[in-house]
Amino acid sequence: MKIFFTAEYDEEQLKPLYEMGEVVKDGWAIGLPKMQEEELMEKSADADIIITSYDDITRAVIENAPNLKLIACTRATPVNVDMAAAKERGIPVIYTPGRNSDTTAEMTVGLMLSIARKIPMAYKALKEGKFTADPNAQKVTKEGLKVDMVWDMEPGSPYMVFKGTQLHGKTLGIVGYGSIGRRVGKIARAFGMELLIYDPFLCPIDLEEVGVKKAEKLEDLMKNADFITCHMKITPETTGIISREMIALMKPTAYFINSSRGAILDEEALIDALREKRIAGAAFDVYAKEPIASNHPYITELDNVVITPHIAGATDDVLVNHTKQIVADVKRFAEGRRMLYEYR
Known part of the structure; x- marks a missing residue:
């Protein structure tokens, strides 16, 4: 069984997949950009399974792979898979809900x-040198008192600006x-x-x-x-x-x-x-x-x-989660068992 693999992944969680067939990594999986349709068609033509994160699994890609039996997408919704084309071929599509x-x-x-x-505004102000002290400045605490730090109530003080x-x-x-x-x-x-x-x-x-x-x-x-x-x-x-x-x-x-x-x-x-x-x-x-x-x-x-630049799902933990989900479901598919994450 040939598995064409272009997904983000966690190596430790991916190891069981190597026992299920020949895993060919390409594209995003090896640090390359998202594949163009023609390249993906050529490289996945003899695949039994395609596992991807972001590559577009179009009708052309699906129809160009006569042996294709399963498509896996490591996302919460497989928006980059032509579901109609997969359904016409009777090819199940699995995904990874809840991964992030x-x-x-x-x-x-x-x-x-x-x-x-x-918080970001206060951080930016300090990095720009605002509300900071002279490195040589020394503060003297009056006898009988403890060291203290109080900003005044003027409109430009950080206590007021960042309230x-x-x-x-x-x-x-x-x-x-x-x-x-x-x-x-x-x-x-x-x-x-x-x-x-x-x-x-x-x-x-x-x-x-x-x-x-x-x-x-x-x-x-x-x-x-x-x-x-x-x-x-x-x-x-x-x-x-x-x-x-x-x-x-x-x-x-x-x-x-x-x-x-x-x-x-x-x-x-x-x-x-x-x-x-x-x-x-x-x-x-x-x-x-x-x-x-x-x-x-x-x-x-x-x-x-x-x-922030659309990074809510950007943690290493997400890769661990979706690799676990996909590998487990590919194993179920290979054993003829019902898959947990089939998209319907």
Whole structure:
């Protein structure tokens, strides 16, 4: 059995795969760029199994591989696989749901803390030499007192410039309560936050816990949450769900967080709200167009936003997780057993 392998991976977890057939690594797996269709067609033509992360498994690639029996994609959704073409050939597609749920949830809470306490802004100021002392300066403590450090209350002092808000006691609105949303909620509860959940597929009986409530309407969540975080896949129903009208309902003290997909948000409306200080701030790992443009208002203009370059899932642990999932399911496939992660 020939396994054409272009995925990110963890070597230790991959070792059992070597016992199942000839593993040919190429592309991303050996540090090369994403393959073009023609190259992928040529190199995978005699493969029984294709395992990839980001290469486009198009109809042409599938039809050019007569021996192909299984496609594996190490992502939470196999968006780069032509599912219709695979189905026509009767080729199952496996994927790795939940591989980065913990990682993304932690990043989401990190973004919340960063914007609430203005951590990146304070870091940047210190690196630029602001609010620092002369290396030769010596502070004298008066007799009978202990060493102390107090900033004054002038508008330009860091105590005032970087004054933020704590998470404890605040309400976190979670839009989408799936694998990642639930993990974000669990961490937030440890901070002492209350949860307000909007998910039309969620039964209220699943939330029978003090401090956790379901919002029957998205409008209710937008009006009442102190922090709002979104964790949804892109569908016709979720595209643009955080609309200008929804943003207008937010408290002036509220923060918006998005580490899911840029398409769920009316980005221009959110920029207007930040520009006009109608909300307290926002933090993003995803954008309407990616990579984010160098002249985007988040970069060039707004000082009440924290941004990162779509890295919520970028940890070594994710590679360990999805390699385990794929290898285990390939083994099940080879043994004729039901696979755990077949995409339907």
